[in-house]
Amino acid sequence: MYPDEFPRNAWYVAAHSSEITREFLSRWILGDPILFYRTEAGEPVALVDRCIHRQMPLSMGNLRGDRVECGYHGLTWAPDGKCTRIPGRATIPDSVRVQSFPLHEGSGFVWIWMGDPEKADTSLIPDHHWYTADGWTTATGTQHMNARAQLLNENLLDLSHLSFxxxxxxxxxxxxETAVTVESDDTWVRVSRHMPRTVCPPYYVKVTGIDSDIEREQHADFFAPAFHTTTTTLKPYGDAGDERKCHQKTLHGITPETRTTTHYFWSVSRDFALDDEELTGYVSNSVSTVIGQDIEACEAIEHIIAAWEPSYPEELNIKVDGGPLRSRKIVQAMLDKERAEGVVGRPHNPSDSVARAAAEASTRRRQ
Structure with missing residues (x-):
């Protein structure tokens, strides 16, 4: 079955760097509301978007310097989640906190770790340097999907759907009609196609200027649980050398919002026509349309799947499903491992138990 849950001990794209500013950004990730903003020094911050006093979204409050003031009763929270002010109270225990989340910013994306902060190893973040690298020009976008994230994981590993x-x-x-090769390990899947001669699709005629048959290669790389790099290379058919070879790198951050809704962060980088801003605009509009078609397909599939839950409709697997099915097994194995380790749902927030203990003590005093 398509997973509708995802592991928490993993890095997910939270935003494009440009999306996080001194203005509050509220975004749900893995079923949790997250507040993003930048400090005065420019560092990104992620706090759970709820004040533990009365669950008011902190994004409805105010930014006071680097601290977030709840718009309901004025409790104020530092970037590390510590409460620094409770109106009418002089001292505040260090344990009174809202949850903060590890972030990593680099090469155009801000990544978030939703699980155990002690396990937030940035070496696990896949290479995505093309987004901001010299010698590449990039178009970007963020789109939303009303379907589970795994449907996009599998869509991006089965590029045969491009023909239809x-x-x-x-x-x-x-x-x-072109055979695929599939490589994988416990965290990564690659699906590749080499087409020695094929027609040049309309999009690539426009962006490369090649209006003839081409030699084309595709590599679809999945980095569990929710990031993809699609590499497309093409050159005119019959060229002995690579002088006219064009490369395009498409990055896909497939971040679960809830069980059945998804954020789609994408970027498309090319190593040709670097200064053509009009072409970059065309790429942005065209890719947004293509991704919209993928989203429409996945949402239609989600509608069918949901009608059968908790059972599952019959499904026929064919040869090109090797990569997508492998990604499904990897995500499920990550989930099984976390469940065996006792990681289930959102992590424990010490402040919640502090709040509960205080409420229980108050109740006892009234009695």
Whole structure:
């Protein structure tokens, strides 16, 4: 079955760097509301978007320097989650906190770790340097999907759908008929196609200027649990050398919002026509449309799946499903491992128990 839960001890794209500013950004991730902002020094911050006093979203409050003031009763929280002010109270125990989340910013994305902070190893973040690297020009976007994230994971590993869903933009009939190779380990899947001769799809005619048959390669890389790099290379058919070879790197951050809704953070980088701003605008609009088609397909599938839950409709697997099914097994194995270790749902917040203990003590005094 398609997973509708995702591991917490993992890095997820939380935002494009440009999305996080001194203005509050509220975004749900893995079923939790998260408040993002930047300190005066420019560092990104992520706090749970709820005041533990009466659950008021902190994003409805005010930013006072680097601290967040709840808009309901004025409790104030530092970037590390510690409460620094309770109106009418002189001292505040260090244990009174809202949850903060580890972040890592680099190469255009801000990543968030939703699980045990002690396990937040930034070496686990996949390479995505093309987003901001010299010699590349990048278009970006953020879109939303009313379907579970795994549907996009599998969509991006089965590029045979380009021959049908995207035939008028990035696809051609030969793609679905070309054999694939699948490589994988416990955290990574690669699905590759080499097409020695194929027609140049309309999108690539526009962006590369090649209006003839091409030699094309595709590599779809999945980094569990929710990040993809799609590499497309093409050059005119018959070229002996690579002088006219064009490279495009598409990055996909597939971040679960809830069980059945998803954030889609994408970027498309190219190593040609670097200064053509009009072309970058065309890429941005075209890719947004293509991704919209993928989202529409996944939402339709989600509607069917939901009608069968908690059972599951019959499904036929074919040869090109090797990569997608492998990704499904990897995500499930990560979930099984966390459950065996006792990691279930959102992590424990010490402040919640402090609040509960205080409430119980108050109740006892009244009695």
């Amino acid at each position: 869903l995207h035939l008028t933009s990035i696809g051609s009939p030969e793609i679905a």
